[in-house]
Amino acid sequence: MFGTRKYYAAPPGAETGSGGIAVVLVNLGTPAAPTTAAVRRYLDQFLSDPRVIEQPRWLWWLILNGVILRLRPARSARAYASIWTKTGSPLLVNSQALAQALGGSLKRSAGDGVDVHLAMTYGEPALSAVLRSLVGAGRRRVLVLPLYPQYSATSTGAVFDALADAIKTLRWPPELRTIGDYHDQPAHIEALARSVERHWAAHGRAERLLLSFHGIPRRYVEAGDPYAMQCSATAARLAARLGVGDDGVVVSFQSRVGREEWLRPYTDQKLEEFAKAGVSSVQVLCPAFAVDCLETLEEIAVENRERFLHAGGQRYEYIAALNDGEDQVAALSELVLRHIQGWLPAENPAAAGVPNVGA
DSSP states (O other): OOOOOOOBOOOTTGGGSOOOEEEEEEEEEOOSSSSHHHHHHHHHHHHTOTTTOOSOHHHHHHHIIIIIHHHHHHHHHHHHHHHOBTTBOHHHHHHHHHHHHHHHHHHHHHOTTEEEEEEEEESSSBHHHHHHHHHHTTOOEEEEEESOSSOOTTTHHHHHHHHHHHHTTBSSOOEEEEOOOOTTOHHHHHHHHHHHHHHHHHHOOOSEEEEEEEOOBHHHHHTTOOHHHHHHHHHHHHHHHHTOOGGGOEEEEEOOOSSSOBSSSBHHHHHHHHHHTTOOEEEEEOTTOSSOOHIIIIIIIIIIHHHHHHTTOOEEEEEOOOTTOHHHHHHHHHHHHHHTTTTSOTTSGGGGOOOOTTO
16 A cells, blocks of 8 residues: 555667657547447446546446446447447447558658557557557657547547556656647548538538537536537538538537536437428538547437438438548648657658648
8 A cells, every 4th residue: 555656667678769759549439349248347437537527426426336337338238239340349440440541641751750559548459558568669759649629628638637647657758749639620621521522422412411519518618618619610610611601501419418408409409300390301420520430320320310310301311430531641640740840850851841731
């Protein structure tokens, strides 16, 4: 109880190793399998984070362990099983593909001195383990990029907490840089716009384009979380780029849980309102998600589609996340190169500046 704290140290010789720059993409996380037991372990870690649930800890412990972890894992496991692939969880598989594609792009523009790794805030690969492996390999400069375009304390803030906790365990932490958000970056908006335009070219336009962002409790925003403001900024910039004006897109928020008020309007209610008002066709884009996952593939593409059609709608289409598409890879490459300026050798062409793609 009163022993000396032990810190992780790189093995002998690592401090004279390859050096270089490591880019760590961080996503939320996923259960290891679509089973009740695996989902329960994941939800326990996720929902125990005070960044995610801002409630008195004793009260939340009783709710979490007495109710939620008894009822929700089985239901969530069935939802995960419906979208699970032969290669695993879509969130993990898609995030791995994005990390690999971004690594290839950065290698072409910045050389072998920059590599890309993937970590999760909850589950595996854990951010703490990834950071230790980088230190052990001699990486002395690390850029952490949470895969959340809009900042929220519940997502990006949780990544920064996990990063701080990981740093506490290292005897010699590397130099660190972090990216807080990229919700209004021109190249990111361009990537979103092109995905919509490709869908329109293939399927035609619907009567409504709904931008469904992940929701958070309203009181978090009232306490100072910038998430809602950044979602609005993304929507406005995307509408302008598409040339449809602010009225050309509708913003809503999905994935709410519990009884307290979350950001409105709610996606499921908005879709029912559309159908009952005579709107026959809707296309849905989820700009808060870098890659497809349970919330897009099951909640939006399946569950909410059924809700819209049952309420009287006739045509419902989900526009896929950017995933590892070339437009997202280009946008994130530009973002990374901008943030590692000063770390690259002066003779590296990428150190000379980054073009403002999509401006």
